Amino acid sequence: NAGVTQTPKFRVLKTGQSMTLLCAQDMNHEYMYWYRQDPGMGLRLIHYSVGEGTTAKGEVPDGYNVSRLKKQNFLLGLESAAPSQTSVYFCASVGDSTYEQYFGPGTRLTVT
Amino acid sequence: KNEVEQSPQNLTAQEGEFITINCSYSVGISALHWLQQHPGGGIVSLFMLSSGKKKHGRLIATINIQEKHSSLHITASHPRDSAVYICAVGKPRGNLIFGKGTKLSVKP
Numbered sequence: 779n780a781g782v783t784q785t786p787k788f789r790v791l792k793t794g795q796s797m798t799l800l801c802a803q804d805m806n807h808e809y810m811y812w813y814r815q816d817p818g819m820g821l822r823l824i825h826y827s828v829g830e831g832t833t834a835k836g837e838v839p840d841g842y843n844v845s846r847l848k849k850q851n852f853l854l855g856l857e858s859a860a861p862s863q864t865s866v867y868f869c870a871s872v873g874d875s876t877y878e879q880y881f882g883p884g885t886r887l888t889v890t
Numbered sequence: 891k892n893e894v895e896q897s898p899q900n901l902t903a904q905e906g907e908f909i910t911i912n913c914s915y916s917v918g919i920s921a922l923h924w925l926q927q928h929p930g931g932g933i934v935s936l937f938m939l940s941s942g943k944k945k946h947g948r949l950i951a952t953i954n955i956q957e958k959h960s961s962l963h964i965t966a967s968h969p970r971d972s973a974v975y976i977c978a979v980g981k982p983r984g985n986l987i988f989g990k991g992t993k994l995s996v997k998p
Contacts, residue, residue, distance in 0.1 A: 818990065819990060820892075820894065820976070820978075820987075820988030820989050820990045820991065821976070821978070821986075821988040822988070823985050823986070826985065836985060837985075866931065868933060870933075876938075877921065877938055878935045878938060879923060879925065879933075879935045879938075879978075879986075880935070881925075881932070881933040881934070881935075883931070883932055884931050884932070884933075
C-alpha cells in the first residue's frame, strides 16, 4: 500500500494563479482532511470530507475549494492564489476502525 | 488562550535520558492523539488515547481526562527520536485541534 500520497511536492505560484493539490489514499478510508501548517502555529483544518461526494468547511476555508468525486481522492483548489496561502499543506485520512491518522508527505506551496 | 497547550516548546536532551512532553487542553474531548513530525516534514501517528495509558516500544502515553492533561514519555532517548511531537485533541474521526508542537533534540 502507498498509504496517502500528495501531488505535487513543491510548487511556486504567482499571485492570482490557480492550482489544484491532489491527495490520494489506497486504504478505502471514508474520512479525509486538508490541513495547512505555518511556522509557530499548529496544523489548521481547511476542509474535510466524511465520504465520497461530501465536503465540509474547517477552521480556515476561505480562498480554498475542495472536491471528493472519488472515495480515494480529495482535491484542494486555490482559485486565485494569495501570498497568505504560502504554507505547507498536508492531507490526512483516518482509519475507519482504528481511528489512526495517516498523513501524506506534504506540499510546500509558495505564492509570490 | 490556546485550546491545546504543549510544554516545553523546545527540549534538548542527552542520549539515554528519560523525556517527558506535556499536553494540556481546555475543551471536552473523546480522543487525544500524539503525532511525530520528522525533520524532513513527514507526520506519523504515535498514539490515540481516550483513557489510561498506552505503550509502544520506548514510548509511553498517558491521559488524565479529569485533569485534561496528557504526557508523552520517551525512555532511553536516542538521537533518532529528534523530531517535533504534536498533541491533537477532538473526536476519534472528528475535527482535531492541534498544539504547536514540542521540538525535541537528542544529542549523542
